[in-house]
Amino acid sequence: MKVEFKVNDRKHSIEIKPGELLVETLRRLGYKSVKHACDTASCGACSVQLDGNPVLSCRTFTAAVDGHDVKTVEGFSKEGELSAVQKALVDEGAVQCGFCIPGLVVTAEALLKENLNPNEEEIKTYLNGNLCRCTGYVSQTHAIMKAAEIRRSSTSVPVEKRGESS
Amino acid sequence: MKVSNVKSSAVAPTEFKVVDTSVSKVDGYALTKGKAVFTDDFNIPNALVVKILRSRHAHAIIKSIDASKALALEGVACVLTHEDVPRVAYTRAGQGYPEPSPYDTFVLDKKVRYVGDAVAIVAAETEEIANRALDLIRVEYEVLPAVLDYEHASDPEMPVIHDEPEISGAYDPSRNIANHYEMHIGDVDEELAKSDIVVEGTYYTPNQSHAMMETHVAISYFDPNGRLTIISSTQVPYHVRRIIRRIFGVESRVIKPRIGGGFGGKQAVHVEAYVTAVTLKTGRPARCVYTREETMTASNTRHAMRFKLRVGASKDGKLQAIDMQGLSNTGAYGEHALTTFMVSGSKTLPLYNKVKAVRFGGDIVYTNTEPAGAFRGYGAPQSTFALDSILDELAYKLGMDPIDFKLKNSIREGETSPIFKVMGEGREGVEQIVQSCKIEECALMGAKHFNWYEKKKRPRIEKTKAHGYGVAFAMQGSSIPAIDMGGATIKMNDDGTFNLMVGATDLGTGSDTILAQIAAEVLHTTTDKIIVYSSDTDITPFDKGAYASSTTYVSGNATKRAAEKMAFEILKAASEIMSEPVEKLHLENGKVISESDRSLTYSEIQTKLFYSFKQRQLEVTESFVSEVSPPPYMVSFAEVEIDLETGKVDVLNFLSYVDCGTPINPKLARGQVEGATAQGIGMALYEEHVSDKNGRIVTNDFFTYKIPAREDIKNIKVEFAKSYEPTGPFGAKSVSEIGLDTPAPAIANAIFDAIGVRIKKLPIKSEDMFFAIKNMVKSL
Amino acid sequence: MLKIKEYLKPKTIEEAYEFGNLLNSLYVSGGLIVAQLKVSHLERLVDLKTLGMDEIEDGNTVKIGANVKLASFMKNSILSTLNNGFFKEVAKEIGSTQIRNMATIGGSIAFRLGWSDVTTIFMTAKSQVELYDGIFRKMSLENFIKDGKRDQIVTAVYLPKNARFLAFEKFAKSTFDIATLNLGIALSLKDDRIEDVTVVVGSRPMISERVREVEEFLTGKDLLSSMDKAADLMEKVIKVGTDMRASSEYRKALAGALLKKAMRRICHESGIQS
Numbered sequence A: 001m002k003v004e005f006k007v008n009d010r011k012h013s014i015e016i017k018p019g020e021l022l023v024e025t026l027r028r029l030g031y032k033s034v035k036h037a038c039d040t041a042s043c044g045a046c047s048v049q050l051d052g053n054p055v056l057s058c059r060t061f062t063a064a065v066d067g068h069d070v071k072t073v074e075g076f077s078k079e080g081e082l083s084a085v086q087k088a089l090v091d092e093g094a095v096q097c098g099f100c101i102p103g104l105v106v107t108a109e110a111l112l113k114e115n116l117n118p119n120e121e122e123i124k125t126y127l128n129g130n131l132c133r134c135t136g137y138v139s140q141t142h143a144i145m146k147a148a149e150i151r152r153s154s155t156s157v158p159v160e161k162r163g164e165s166s
Numbered sequence B: 001m002k003v004s005n006v007k008s009s010a011v012a013p014t015e016f017k018v019v020d021t022s023v024s025k026v027d028g029y030a031l032t033k034g035k036a037v038f039t040d041d042f043n044i045p046n047a048l049v050v051k052i053l054r055s056r057h058a059h060a061i062i063k064s065i066d067a068s069k070a071l072a073l074e075g076v077a078c079v080l081t082h083e084d085v086p087r088v089a090y091t092r093a094g095q096g097y098p099e100p101s102p103y104d105t106f107v108l109d110k111k112v113r114y115v116g117d118a119v120a121i122v123a124a125e126t127e128e129i130a131n132r133a134l135d136l137i138r139v140e141y142e143v144l145p146a147v148l149d150y151e152h153a154s155d156p157e158m159p160v161i162h163d164e165p166e167i168s169g170a171y172d173p174s175r176n177i178a179n180h181y182e183m184h185i186g187d188v189d190e191e192l193a194k195s196d197i198v199v200e201g202t203y204y205t206p207n208q209s210h211a212m213m214e215t216h217v218a219i220s221y222f223d224p225n226g227r228l229t230i231i232s233s234t235q236v237p238y239h240v241r242r243i244i245r246r247i248f249g250v251e252s253r254v255i256k257p258r259i260g261g262g263f264g265g266k267q268a269v270h271v272e273a274y275v276t277a278v279t280l281k282t283g284r285p286a287r288c289v290y291t292r293e294e295t296m297t298a299s300n301t302r303h304a305m306r307f308k309l310r311v312g313a314s315k316d317g318k319l320q321a322i323d324m325q326g327l328s329n330t331g332a333y334g335e336h337a338l339t340t341f342m343v344s345g346s347k348t349l350p351l352y353n354k355v356k357a358v359r360f361g362g363d364i365v366y367t368n369t370e371p372a373g374a375f376r377g378y379g380a381p382q383s384t385f386a387l388d389s390i391l392d393e394l395a396y397k398l399g400m401d402p403i404d405f406k407l408k409n410s411i412r413e414g415e416t417s418p419i420f421k422v423m424g425e426g427r428e429g430v431e432q433i434v435q436s437c438k439i440e441e442c443a444l445m446g447a448k449h450f451n452w453y454e455k456k457k458r459p460r461i462e463k464t465k466a467h468g469y470g471v472a473f474a475m476q477g478s479s480i481p482a483i484d485m486g487g488a489t490i491k492m493n494d495d496g497t498f499n500l501m502v503g504a505t506d507l508g509t510g511s512d513t514i515l516a517q518i519a520a521e522v523l524h525t526t527t528d529k530i531i532v533y534s535s536d537t538d539i540t541p542f543d544k545g546a547y548a549s550s551t552t553y554v555s556g557n558a559t560k561r562a563a564e565k566m567a568f569e570i571l572k573a574a575s576e577i578m579s580e581p582v583e584k585l586h587l588e589n590g591k592v593i594s595e596s597d598r599s600l601t602y603s604e605i606q607t608k609l610f611y612s613f614k615q616r617q618l619e620v621t622e623s624f625v626s627e628v629s630p631p632p633y634m635v636s637f638a639e640v641e642i643d644l645e646t647g648k649v650d651v652l653n654f655l656s657y658v659d660c661g662t663p664i665n666p667k668l669a670r671g672q673v674e675g676a677t678a679q680g681i682g683m684a685l686y687e688e689h690v691s692d693k694n695g696r697i698v699t700n701d702f703f704t705y706k707i708p709a710r711e712d713i714k715n716i717k718v719e720f721a722k723s724y725e726p727t728g729p730f731g732a733k734s735v736s737e738i739g740l741d742t743p744a745p746a747i748a749n750a751i752f753d754a755i756g757v758r759i760k761k762l763p764i765k766s767e768d769m770f771f772a773i774k775n776m777v778k779s780l
Numbered sequence C: 001m002l003k004i005k006e007y008l009k010p011k012t013i014e015e016a017y018e019f020g021n022l023l024n025s026l027y028v029s030g031g032l033i034v035a036q037l038k039v040s041h042l043e044r045l046v047d048l049k050t051l052g053m054d055e056i057e058d059g060n061t062v063k064i065g066a067n068v069k070l071a072s073f074m075k076n077s078i079l080s081t082l083n084n085g086f087f088k089e090v091a092k093e094i095g096s097t098q099i100r101n102m103a104t105i106g107g108s109i110a111f112r113l114g115w116s117d118v119t120t121i122f123m124t125a126k127s128q129v130e131l132y133d134g135i136f137r138k139m140s141l142e143n144f145i146k147d148g149k150r151d152q153i154v155t156a157v158y159l160p161k162n163a164r165f166l167a168f169e170k171f172a173k174s175t176f177d178i179a180t181l182n183l184g185i186a187l188s189l190k191d192d193r194i195e196d197v198t199v200v201v202g203s204r205p206m207i208s209e210r211v212r213e214v215e216e217f218l219t220g221k222d223l224l225s226s227m228d229k230a231a232d233l234m235e236k237v238i239k240v241g242t243d244m245r246a247s248s249e250y251r252k253a254l255a256g257a258l259l260k261k262a263m264r265r266i267c268h269e270s271g272i273q274s
């Protein structure tokens, strides 16, 4: 069957099998950041945003995505430049093997969209479905705190500037 | 700083520029951007999909295989059975050659030895066809009785698992004993008899799964020149190449791209043999991606072990004797069987070097269960759980604080233990004097930071919750001495960068970054000027691979040597160009500077050497083989909360102090310990495999086999008690494995502290805790 | 990948029901369960998401469309504030962010998962289910779980709005795990006496069930002092089983323990000192 949907704002009009899963379609289309690491919806490595909400692409039928917007980690960084979340993850040593990272970034970006000032508990709760076997999570939580801080200050910069000039 | 003597390694810690700083990982950008860097991300046109038909029986002889229906299916390229692959016995273990593990494995055999053992290899155009083909293969088995309980594996009536004539290197296959080891120092029985207090106990640790996020994956193909190329998610590319040649008689190139975690699970040949068999048979590229279930049930686990311990001490708290009798389950094949078992003694017992007598030994047995293999800690987490728990109990019976007791009996700088020499890894060890050891600082600073003495005064039980505090001590090693070798090549480029080529295998640990830092430090440049290429057997020099806590130590030393030689070559070239004696030149900020303040950048030097002056490429290769294996040390503190109504245990705080010498990259080193701690908490509380009565593992996914999730890990803190190891690169020792040793005993000791129940079996299940608490309350 | 022949997107509920009644058809909403199914004869999926049914309407009762996602427990202004934020709090214990963004109320209830927290929670709240099987009908969730038919389409869930105290407890091995046992209790207090009480236990491992003996025992009792006896009774009467996660003996003990925890929670909320 034929479906049409956007990935990172780019339109794809493709032929799929009716039972195809989004993770399979995305990898086939070259979005290799989307990982298939379990068969039981239990790891979050396949997370993508569907209309802005993080979902598991391993449990999403591509047929159901027809007409919707998908965002993968490739959509969060411009070429040569990392998003605040990505940069903080690297800087805090929160990326070891990196296999969990694309799914983590996609989910963390959604968290910061909903809550720009999360505490550690809120971060852990929001990202609890994103397993990481390498880091023990500590550094990842710190990184997301840091990214939120950077985002907050960058969105409040204009306000400060206004204050200074007056 | 002047490089008056570039060979000197005794640089004082304060003078580091790049080492001991937390530079970001060199592969961090690609990984966070989700670039196609893992094995399965590579598009190889026309690759066949390879699937393995696996045994449903724990122990059976294959009478016949009828693959005609599968072969008739359109799109099936081949079905290979034991009749189609070379009958060569080998071990899947990736270890130094000749391997201490028995040669007891075939690519495919006519006997299957566990549920999940390979029966046939199927290759097809698509995954769907391959899966359909699997369903169409008819196998007739003669089912044999199975050995599922390792405690009874060598009972007289038990069926023999390895009766093949080709087996070699196993101790007594007729009794299902893969290996046996024993040693003693002093007279243990006499010392125990003389001890004022003797404590005994039997401890069990389970077959933990690595649960790395990326499953096992390999791709093989002939390159345009007909060279067999294998891309593999492996920790041991050089061993893979050697073993593939042993099996198939074919030369190959093995490339390791980024790996999605290994933890020892990829220190073995898993998928490579299957894809190679297909490529050799069909001439076509072949790709095999293990499912999560295959990774859980048909690769490797940690060796489940049982330790029976007796320890004795004098009234004043002097440890007199340790008697440690082990039993290890290697499963269907003897990968890493002897060596993990020996490490469980050799990397724990020297810690208590004041003891008068030590006896250690036992069998490593075959059973019809998933083969065990290498797993972070490599035997030490199992034995540390037993040893540290029983010493905690001994301290308690002596009325001593466990910190005082363990410190009183543990090793210090300048001391040695006879065990270093007696027991190594698969063979004798090497004598060594401990030149860096901050175990005392670890314990004392940790106790202060954790508030140990104050916390121990608090009430333990409040309403429905109990709190407890536990401490555990551990050591590990840095490499396998006199065996592990690693090489490094450095090539200078005319843009002032260097290529660092290493066989060392970065499996997410950050070793590419650390090695770049070491090279940058020596070459007086920055990490971004060191372009690392690692783990391509056709391009990079040999390295044993990523295991035995050896990369920083061995590959780091090799890199340092190569960089020192390169520094010397640069000075020599500059001296010729500038017509100044070498002694008057030094390296600084990517330049050679003379006493007369003339300077040449690296870029200028190599450009001249390329085009106009005594033309040559500066390139050096150096190797390093360790003579000793300096242990890192660690002391950890756990605070647990026990829900008395349900038996659930939570680790509220976990603090570790680690002596890993100089942490080359503190952030990455901390990450190693934090990650290992979470895996240790998993082993202690969450991770359990359940098998049915036929030996099939039913916990074959992340839905049923629970590794700790984010909210399960409460508060982990890691601090360093820095020491300087003179034999290590810039004072470094290993750090990647030791973090897994302490969580289980620290948590178990904390549980005892909270409610007086001694935990002797892992994982600590809420259900068991609940009934233990109930029984205790009843008997009050 | 599921080997199916077609993925249908019906335009009306009648059409959906018709498709659903074709041989080897299956409804799909969030897809979390469906995408994992290993059924070889499945030919067709009938996507219910195209039918809308994703509104939350406030009235005497709260009507929750079957396609409403579990995430709405936390995000929807009506649901997240209901019963002092009860739904918002318990949602955190269900699956993960991604799962809550996908799982629908309808799919959660219709599949009759033994370990469903959602079923326990809604049964405790005495919800009604609206169904379509040619005509629309309404029945209690409790009866639907017992007697509902597989081909019926769940179209909405009705949540009564009243001042009962609600408490939910889940016991699981890890924070990202299904329940070893879950328990819900709802009650109102009149002069500190328990009235109109509902007690539900789920993941026994069998599906959620009301425990009427305990409800009867608690009726008219004082909340604080009846706790221990109620827990003892719970352990005696609750029907549980053994599986990989726990033995029946342990599940009995958990049922008692979770009842006490839930009752303490209500004590706390209602200002009774415990």
Ligand SMILES: Cc1cc2nc3c(=O)[nH]c(=O)nc-3n(C[C@H](O)[C@H](O)[C@H](O)COP(=O)(O)OP(=O)(O)OC[C@H]3O[C@@H](n4cnc5c(N)ncnc54)[C@H](O)[C@@H]3O)c2cc1C
Pocket (backbone or CB within 6 Å): A040, A041, A042, B703, C026, C027, C028, C029, C030, C031, C032, C033, C034, C035, C048, C066, C093, C094, C095, C096, C099, C102, C103, C104, C105, C106, C107, C108, C109, C110, C111, C115, C116, C117, C118, C119, C152, C153, C154, C155, C177, C178, C179
């Ligand atoms: C890893 C994991 C963890 C989970 N953890 C929890 C947890 O902690 N607590 C909890 O309560 N749940 C948990 N769940 C269950 C999750 O909530 C269910 O998967 C979800 O509720 C199913 O909803 P769905 O919309 O995805 O259903 P689908 O997968 O779309 O459908 C499920 C079944 O219901 C049928 N169906 C769907 N919609 C309707 C309808 N409107 N009318 C009639 N039939 C219908 C389908 O035909 C199918 O048989 C977990 C699931 C997973 C995969």
Ligand code: FES
Pocket (backbone or CB within 6 Å): A035, A036, A037, A038, A039, A040, A041, A042, A043, A044, A045, A046, A047, A056, A057, A058, A059
């Ligand atoms: S692949 Fe594990 S949750 Fe999707």
Ligand code: FES
Pocket (backbone or CB within 6 Å): A094, A095, A096, A097, A098, A099, A100, A101, A131, A132, A133, A134, A135, B213, B260, B261, B508
């Ligand atoms: S960094 Fe390896 S799984 Fe998270």
